[in-house]
Amino acid sequence: MLNHLLGMPQSASEHGFLIDHMLEVCHWFMLALFVGWSTFFVFTLFRFHESRNPRADYHGVKTKASTHIEFMVVLIEAVLLLGFALPLWAKRVTQFPKDADAQVVKVTGQQFTWIFHYAGPDGIFGKQDLNLISTSNDVGMDPKDPAGKDDIVARNELHLLVNKPVILEIGSKDVIHSLSLQAMFIGQDAIPGTITPIWFKPIRTGQYEIICGQLCGLGHYGMRAMMFVDSPEDYAAWLKDNAPAGAPPAPQKP
Ligand SMILES: [Cu+2]
Numbered sequence: 001m002l003n004h005l006l007g008m009p010q011s012a013s014e015h016g017f018l019i020d021h022m023l024e025v026c027h028w029f030m031l032a033l034f035v036g037w038s039t040f041f042v043f044t045l046f047r048f049h050e051s052r053n054p055r056a057d058y059h060g061v062k063t064k065a066s067t068h069i070e071f072m073v074v075l076i077e078a079v080l081l082l083g084f085a086l087p088l089w090a091k092r093v094t095q096f097p098k099d100a101d102a103q104v105v106k107v108t109g110q111q112f113t114w115i116f117h118y119a120g121p122d123g124i125f126g127k128q129d130l131n132l133i134s135t136s137n138d139v140g141m142d143p144k145d146p147a148g149k150d151d152i153v154a155r156n157e158l159h160l161l162v163n164k165p166v167i168l169e170i171g172s173k174d175v176i177h178s179l180s181l182q183a184m185f186i187g188q189d190a191i192p193g194t195i196t197p198i199w200f201k202p203i204r205t206g207q208y209e210i211i212c213g214q215l216c217g218l219g220h221y222g223m224r225a226m227m228f229v230d231s232p233e234d235y236a237a238w239l240k241d242n243a244p245a246g247a248p249p250a251p252q253k254p
Contacts, residue, residue, distance in 0.1 A: 001024070002024055002027040002028060002031070003020055003023055003024050003027060006027065008020070008023065009182050009183055010183075011183070011184075011185050012183040012184055012202055012203065012204040012206065012208060012229065013183075013184040013185055013186065013200045013201060013202055013203060014200065014201040014202075014203050015088070015091070015092070015185065015186075015200060015201070016184060016185035016200075018084075018088055019088060019185045020185065021084075022080070022084040022085060022088065025080065025084070026080060029076060029080070033073065092186070092198070092199070092200075096167065096197065096199050097165040097167065097199060099167065101165060102164065102165040102166060102167045102199065103160060103161055103164050103165070103166050103167070104119065104125075104166075104167045104168075104169065105117065105118055105158065105160075105166065105167075105168050105169070106125070106139070106168075106169045106171075107158075107168050107169065107170045107171070107179055107190070108138070108139060108170075108171050108172065108173055108190070109170075109171070109172040109173065109174075109177030109178075109179070109190035109212065109216070109223075110138075110172070110173040110174060111174050111175065111216060111217050111219060111223075112212070112216070112217065112219035112220060112222055112223040113155050113156055113223065113225075114155070114156050114158070114179070114210060114212075114223070114225040115138045115139060115153060115154075115155055116153070116154050116155075116156075116157060116158050116159075116225075117138075117139050117151065117152070117153050118151065118152040118153075118154070118159075119151060120149075120150030120151045120152050120239070120243050120244075121150050121239060121243055122147065122150055124147040125147065125148070125151060126141055126142060126145045126146075126147045126148015126149065126151045127141075127142040127144075127145040127147070127148060128140045128141060128142060128148075129142050133173075138153050138155070139153055141153065149244065150243045150244060151244075152239075152242050152243060152244070154242065155225075156210075156224070156225035156226065157225065157226055157228070158210060158225060158226070158227040158228065159228045159230055159235060159238050160202050160227065160228065160229050160230065160235075161202075161229075161230060161232060161235045162202055162203065162204070162205045162229050162230065162231055162232075163201065163202070163203060164201070164202075165199055165200070165201045166199060166200055166201065166202065167197055167198070167199045168188075168197065168198050168199070169195050169196075169197050170188050170189075170190045170195065170196050170197070170198065171190060171191070171192070171193075171194065171195045171196070172190040172191055172192045173192065174192060175192065175216050175217065176189055176190065176191055176192070176214050176216065177189070177190040177212045177213075177214050177216045177223065178190060178212060178213035178214040179198075179210065179212070179213070180210065180211045180212065180213035181200075181208070181210055181227060182208075182209070182211070183206075183208035183209075183227070184200050184202065184208075184227075185200075186198055186200050187213055189213075189214060202229040204229060205229045205230060205231055205234075206228075206229055207226060207227070207228055207229075208226070208227045208228075208229070209224065209225075209226065209227070210224065210225040210226065210227050211223065211224055211225075212224075
């Protein structure tokens with residue numbers, strides 16, 4: 001409820017509701033702290049005003065109440081961190097689905113665009129060579145490799161299949177960018193010289209915005225892409241329309 005009032009997006013991924021739930025608890029806790037501390041602050045302004053206390057008291061507080069309250073705050077924060085946040089994070093980074101069970105997309109940040117590289121209908125990525133990267137060859141596809149003939153390289157358009165786990169392998173060509181998928185409640189920095197994988201499972205079809213979450217230069221504000229979570233039929237149609245001409249046909253379903 002609080003999340004909704006604060007304008008948080010509705011989650012479109014399987015794990016998203018867990019993060020949503022954790023944030024909801026955090027927000028209620030922060031609200032309680034805010035109200036509690038503010039009330040205490042106003043109380044002290046009156047209670048310890050000079051007119052009521054002409055002479056200084058050098059002993060100060062004698063009850064243990066403040067210590068106990070502080071301890072409870074630390075305890076609740078520890079539960080939020082150790083009980084909710086760390087297990088969620090651990091699942092994201094240790095329990096990856098197998099490549100064969102997921103849709104793998106290579107993502108490259110480049111000032112100021114996102115490049116998405118799909119394996120195409122055959123499900124196999126073609127060979128790439130850094131030396132072949134040019135303005136007409138965004139990811140350095142090797143034209144001699146047959147596996148790469150049907151690969152799809154699309155700028156600013158990420159197509160995903162609903163209810164199928166997705167692995168995104170994220171890198172950058174120039175500076176540090178950050179692939180921010182707010183609707184999926186996940187994001188990852190795109191760091192030059194390294195590939196960082198993330199995974200999630202989209203569960204709602206639709207069209208969502210992707211933004212760059214790191215200030216990466218003058219055109220940062222325009223580094224925007226779209227994410228489409230497609231039904232199997234829509235995804236097949238997109239694949240058919242976008243696989244390069246001359247590519248082998250998609251394997252037929254039995
Ligand atoms: Cu960027």
